Amino acid sequence: MKQEDVDWMHGKVWSMVYYVDEEHDNLLKAASSELFSANYLNPLAFKSLHRMEQEVVHMTAQMLHGDEHSVGVMSTGGTESILLAALSYVQRARKLHPKITKPEVVAPATIHPAFDKAALFFGFQLRKAPVDENQCVILSDFEELINENTILITVSAPSYPNGVMDPVEAVSKIALRHQLPFHVDACIGGFMLPWVEKLGYEIPPWDYRVPGVTSISADVHKFGYAAKGASVLTYKNMDFLHYQFVVTTDFPGGIYISPTLLGTRAGGPIAAAWAGMKHMGEKGYMSMAKRLMDGAQKLRTELPSITGISIVGNPCMNIISYTTINNDPDIFVIADQLEEKGWMIDRQQFPDCIHLTILPINVDMIDQYLIDLKKAVVFAREHHEATAKGNASFYGLMARIPFRGMVEDSVKKVMEEMYGADETSETKGIENNDDEIIQIPAWMRILNRFLSAWTRWKKSFGSKK
Ligand SMILES: Cc1ncc(COP(=O)(O)O)c(C=O)c1O
Structure with missing residues (x-):
């Protein structure tokens, strides 16, 4: 059946699979299989998993410049971390602001759809502020959306589509001014930005060093190089996390406690995340970040040198999207051409563009990609009559x-x-x-x-x- 799957192994897929190498994969598999039958439903029964979860949370909080009060949980992925954060803030508002009957959350238009899901699940309205031509949220519009029903504000570090950093410091000031909690979605950036900053790139403050930030989501199963099914949701302190816990006291099956969305929780992804993080260590993460940023720099230099191509916004890490100036030639005709050469293309909208997350497996393929892209642009220029097809x-x-x-x-x-x-x-x-x-x-x-x-x-x- 796998023969029909997308072929990510040869570096032609720019999203989804954060593969390091066979040795690392084998380590993740070994760790995962050690605990694959375990059930983290009951943390008291599986002390090993509780210890691993807490160590992963602690290491992540340190990386994000949390302090001795930082707390958190592991979840199954970015979406679950965002759902859990939303749940906590809805519960918090119910408790502290019972007069709010129609809660609202304010976010930039580029926020991940996990927040739309959370709005649907937990019954709040997600109000999205527009972004400017650089895909950066327009602060005045953002602040205008805040009213007496607002229970949370949130931004991304960075946003998925174009890798653009939202202005966390400025939004923090808004959060403090309105006395609102502030979640930073660093699902994709959390395990990359700390190292990019250490490499010397200019990254505006976005983590717990910014005073208004109350929680951060960061996915170990992305640039933490863990097995799929692992994310970390950290909070500034227990004042926020405790709203997430569900306790049922009248269940005939006994007192039931649940810290996350699921009941039965797989042990494998927690064990693999713990082993992956320990194995990579700061040295491993730094050298991987360097490799990815070198690749990203090459693309940032070469893409705009192709006539008509321009990079969308000002990406801060190894996520780059590009388009054609005035859509001339048609960017989706270029996409079709690249696809014919075997590249998997992520087409995006507002603006029409092509997304690249530079993954370890892509780095050695960048030169070939640029050759194919140049040919695709020439084709699209010479075939003005062509429209995106197929x-x-x-x-x-x-x-x-x-x-x-x-x-x-x-x-x-x-x-x-x-x-x-x-x-x-x-x-x-x-x-x-x-x-x-x-x-x-x-x-x-x-x-x-x-x-x-x-x-x-x-x-x-x-x-x-
Ligand atoms: C910024 C951001 N937030 C949230 C998510 C959701 O993560 P997941 O797909 O692991 O649920 C992603 C996924 O790419 C993301 O990039």
């Missing part, structure tokens, strides 16, 4: 459709088909062959054609002017 352009296509409600309905239809009872596993999925689109609604394709024609018309009108 099933792979599904996401790119959706990015251009202005009616988001219709896009949501269409995507849900695709999911219903993927998870439907009447399909066999062999016929499930978006694609059936390279050229045919089977589940993209006709209206979406027609609208896309219209929008592409409109963009071309605008371009040629603009050039005549």
Whole structure:
């Protein structure tokens, strides 16, 4: 079955798998299998896992410049850490501000969708502030969204789409001024920025050194190089964490306590995270960060030297997205061309662009990527009539459709088909062959054609002017 999976091993996938090498993988597997039958439902029963969890939390808090009051838990990933933080702050508001019946959380438009999920699960409204052309949140708009119902403010360090750092220090001042708790989502940056800073890159303050920050999420299963299923949620102190604990006292099965979202908790990812962190150590993390930042620097220099290509915003670490100036040539035609060369492309929207998270496995492939990109740009310039095509352009296509409600309905239809009872596993999925689109609604394709024609018309009108 794995033959059908995306081939990340050869460095052509710029997201998802944070592979170091075979030796490191074997260590993670060994640690994981030591505790794979354990159940961390009961921390008293598995003292080994409790010790490992607390050591991982402690090491992470130190890395984030927490102090002797820092506390935290391990969760299964960035999304769970964000859900848990949201839960704590909702519970805190219920307790301290019972008059708030319609809680709200304020975040930049680039915040990770885990917060939309949290809003849905825990019943608050997520109010998103716009970002400027550099993908940085507009502070005045951000502060304007705060009102008497606000229970939390949050930003990213950095945001996933473009690797841009939100202004944590300035937002901290807003948090202190309004006496609000402040969560920093460092799920992707948490295990990278401390080393990038130590390497000498200029990273604006974003962790517990900033006084208003009350919690930080950082994923060990990303640049902590752990096995999948491991993130750390830290809080400034127990005043915040304790709102997360659930205790049921009238369950006939006994008094039930739960510190995180799940009941039964797998021991494997905790053991692998602990072993991975101990094995990497500061020395290992520093040398990996250097390798990744050298790769990122090469891309930061080379990408803008390709005529028409520009980097989105001012990325702070090894996440870079790029686009074409005035969408000339069409960035998604370039994406199609790269895909034909075997690269997996993450298409993004607002603006239309291509995302790269530079992972250890990508570094040796950067030169080849740049060669293929240059060819793709030449093709797109010479084939102005080309529009993004094929099933792979599904996401790119959706990015251009202005009616988001219709896009949501269409995507849900695709999911219903993927998870439907009447399909066999062999016929499930978006694609059936390279050229045919089977589940993209006709209206979406027609609208896309219209929008592409409109963009071309605008371009040629603009050039005549
Ligand atoms: C900034 C940020 N927050 C949260 C998440 C969610 O993490 P996960 O996919 O582990 O749930 C991600 C994932 O890429 C992220 O980049």
